[in-house]
Amino acid sequence: MKEITYIDLKKCILEDNDGVANEIRTLLKDKKIFLWNLMSSPGSGKTTLIKAVISLLKAKFRIGVIEGDIESTCDSKKILETGTTVVQLRTGGGCHLDASMVKKALETMPLDDLDLIIIENIGNLVCPAEFDLGADLNGMILSVPEGEDKIIKYPLMFTVTGALIVSKIDVMDYFDFDLEFLKKNAHAINENLKIFTLSARTGEGVNGFTNYLQKLIEDKANEK
């Protein structure tokens, strides 16, 4: 009797993705480039934070940015103002970046002249968490107005993240945000998670994050 041929498309897609992510890792190890993938909900402040990080680190490192967007180029234009190389990835409806898209972006970038590449992922707390992009650091932003309960509702994102940035702390007084609840629950599912609190708008706390990032970039550059 014939058997049913069962194809788990999602598993296939993720396995293919992992292969390309490993190619990216090998390439960027060779080039000594640090890759930081930044994820968050729409409107959490990814672009504003990236601009603040560029402003503090551009004297030390040569920086490139990969901007993921469904349709628009408005974030790329903001990054261009900093004088940084930007590659725009338009997903045309797609809700996340995958490793193949990042590989295509890298192929267009001057890799011999870069130390740090920042990926601004699609604004979405769900699907981006499933796709390994070969990054050295997965970062995510949770902005204060979104609420601390996101740790309960989107656990995968907090699990794949190495650095959680709690942003917009300048408006903390106007929202009921329980930072201790967030920290406790985040460390329960991801004990090594680094947590930073900052406001990219006022600058408060941004140095703490960039010092951490600088150390990671230097460590990779110094690897044998």
Next chain:
Amino acid sequence: MKEITYIDLKKCILEDNDGVANEIRTLLKDKKIFLWNLMSSPGSGKTTLIKAVISLLKAKFRIGVIEGDIESTCDSKKILETGTTVVQLRTGGGCHLDASMVKKALETMPLDDLDLIIIENIGNLVCPAEFDLGADLNGMILSVPEGEDKIIKYPLMFTVTGALIVSKIDVMDYFDFDLEFLKKNAHAINENLKIFTLSARTGEGVNGFTNYLQKLIEDKANEK
């Protein structure tokens, strides 16, 4: 020579979905139940708005809620406090609700004793916009802290929406939010879009939206 069999899985999925959405429409037309599908980013205030709407409309209508969540039941528990019937849909990683999920929820609900069913979709501005759930009204929330540029970055969501609710206006003074830019660009892609501004926390403006919703519910109930 053999030809390649080409299966556009996404097209198949959306066509199957549309068929189920039409079944839902037929069922709820027969039962004279109004179905409101509410979408937004994570943390825009869907649950808080639903609680405010229930509080204002529960004396007039019999209300049920379908709660879509990836993992948790924390929103359902908040809705239960209002005394409303709640069905929890757990997607287990899935980034949107589809019509089959809603149909399954409806099969468990006391349809002869309901006038209004509210769907709280998964917090995501991308994928939920693609799936017709058979709703009489697609609503979306954009909260002030997210910024008005979401109209440029997530255009499909604003196109499939009948009522756009700009929420958290009580913190308008602490953010650079250009309401006129939003209105102008939203009406450019969706000329019949109704736009409401409110704060579910303070109650400001909530009546304007519930009066609009009440009229739609009554119009459907009075349809021949």
